[in-house]
Amino acid sequence: MNLRDKELREQAIDRVEKYQTVVNQDPYRLHYHIMPPVGLLNDPNGFIHWKGTYHLFYQWMPFKTGHGAKFWGHYASRDLVRWRHEEIALTPSDWYDKNGCYSGSAIVENDLLHVFYTGNVRNDEGDRETYQCLAVSKDGISFEKQGVVARLPKGYTAHFRDPKVWKKNGRWYMVLGAQTERLEGRAVLFTSDNLRDWSFLGDITGSNTDQLDEFGYMWECPDMISLGGKDVLIVCPQGLKADGFRYQNVYQSGYFVGELDEGKPEFKHGEFTELDQGFDFYAPQTTLDESGRRILIAWMGVPDQDEQQHPTIPNQWVHCMTLPRELTLKENKLIQKPVQELKTLRREQKTVEVSLCQAAEQLDLDHPDSAELYIEPSHIEEGFEISFRGAARLIYSKADGVLTLERNSCVDGRVESRHCSLNELRDLNVFLDSSSIEIFVNGGEEVFSARYFPYPGNNDVSISGRKETVMKVTSWTMS
Structure with missing residues (x-):
């Protein structure tokens, strides 16, 4: 630990x-x-299940509620429900991540x-440099930085970040947003046989390639996973234009399903699908836990989307994570x-x-500020709406096949909305x-x-209800 590291932690x-x-x-x-x-909290980082403990690191700016030279904060849990805040994992204290x-x-x-992370460096003129870096821990708490392991290849700007690493057939691979x-x-895509020396393989997909037309000016937070016999690339494209119900947030989070050929390299895939239909979802990251489940967690926010208007800012904090999802x-x-595991929080059914x-x-x-609802409609003649504490509404129109979430904007109080199309509505699970x-x-x-x-x-x-509506509503206090 150098002197700058110690000062920043204190x-x-x-x-x-x-x-x-x-x-x-x-x-x-x-x-x-x-x-x-x-x-300020934003992207989840280094999400992993190791020796019976889930570790979730996160982008953290402790000194203000705006963005800046981020730390890696750290939470740990045995059950994905009760989280303990650990000591700081990484500080921006070296030349390659200052x-x-x-x-x-x-x-x-x-x-x-x-842990692999992107070191961000800016000179006095604001020009950016970017490095892919490594740190190692024996206990999952204290980390020793190993320095730079991969550098910017030709043909790319310094917007080159967010390494996700996995092993396949005895070799390591690293996908980055670029x-x-x-x-x-x-x-x-990069590859390595020792985790310290990485070779650049090339693009696997992106905007203005054989598989996609213009599709954003920057891709962030990629995550390549195998699921159900397919390869799935989760990624956050920036610069998509709104298209009907789609792409309504400032930046998007979604996925492509296909097959990755590391040798070419190439990822053959289908269309892009958004992961979340709401207002606040970005930078999702997954881990494969020790029981074989693929678990996802995301930042419940979006960059540059009214975040400095949140009413929590006068109280010196902003943002949170989503619930973990299988x-x-x-x-x-x-x-x-x-x-x-979230069911262990249920009380007073x-x-x-x-x-x-x-x-x-x-x-x-009893406690609508800490509750879970499970709603099963048995008859919907026309539609219904649910009002949540005077600040949000969920509206279903059976004739249109549209489910809408409205909320009051924290900027000016105006009603804003997000929508998705449904063939039918079978159930709702509300947290x-x-x-x-x-x-x-x-069912998700x-x-x-x-x-x-x-x-x-x-x-x-x-x-x-709009005309006759019959449903069963089960509720719990989340303790």
């Missing part, structure tokens, strides 16, 4: 202690989601935890379900049969926290994730 700890009371008194502080102890230890991933080799000098978003692949579509005809019915929730909502539709075929900020004290959750 300053971060001091800031956490200074604002701990202010942060914890915020009514929008979440009950069962991961948040920063202070400052302006930020940017996003990356983790693998285990020789009983050591290896931008060509022609300002085209790409996913690129992934399966069905007919080339990723299905996302909340992990089973209530089940009611709701029969509606226009008039609204109030749901009897309410003090300032977040996640809605799993039809679609998901809406959003931050929302109800007026403190407004705890009303109600359902109203």
Whole structure:
């Protein structure tokens, strides 16, 4: 640990202690989601299950609620539900990462935890340099930096980052998000046999290639996984234009299903599908846990999308993670379900049969700022809507086959909306926290994730029907 590293760690700890009371008194502080102890949280990093413990590192700016020279913060859990904040994993303290230890991933080799990340460097004129770096840990807590292991190849700008590493047939591979000098978003591939010397193989897919037309000026946070006998590239393209219900956020997160040929290299794939239909979802990362499940977690936010208007900022913190989700692949579509471990939080189950005809019915929730709902419609004549604490509404139109999530903007209070098309509505699984909502539709075929900020004290959750609607509603307090 160099002197700069020690200074940065002490300053971060001091800031956490200074604002701990202010942060914890915020009514929008979440009950069962991961948040920063202070400052700004964004991308999940190095998500891995090792020796019975889930490690989730994250991009952390402890000194302000804006972006800057990021640290790697660290949470650990035995059950994906109860998380413990660990000591800082990485600080921006060396020449190759002095302006930020940017996003990356983790693998285990020789009983050591290896994390790969992007070192961000800027000169006095603001010009960027980028390096792919390695750090190693014996215990998953303290890390020793190994320095630069891969450098920027020709033909790309310094927007070249977010390494995700995996092993196949005895060789290591690293996929990164990139931008060509022609300002085209790409996913690129490196390979290594020792984790320290990496060779550039080339593009595997991207904007203005044989498989895609113009498709964004930068691709971030790639994650190549194998699922259901297929290869799946999860990635965040920047620069897509809105198209009907699609691509409504500033930047997108989604996936391609296909087959990766590392030798060429080439990833043959189908169309891009968004992972989440809501307002706040970005930089998803997955891990294969020790039971064989593929688990995903994402940042419940989007870069450059009203984040500096969040009402938590006066209380010195901003952003959170989504709930962890188990992934399966069905007919080339990723299905996302909340992990089973979340059921251990359930308390005070209530089940009611709701029969509606226009008039609204109030749901009897003891703690609507920390609750789970499971809704099973048995008859929908025309549609219904659910109002959440006066700050969000879920609206279903059977005739149009459209499910809509509305919320009040934290910028100006105006109503904004996101939509998805459904052939039918079979069930809804809704997770309410003090300032977040996640809605799993039809067993996870679609998901809406959003931050929302109800007026403190407004705890009303109600359902109203458009003509006759009959449904069973089961609710739990999440303790």
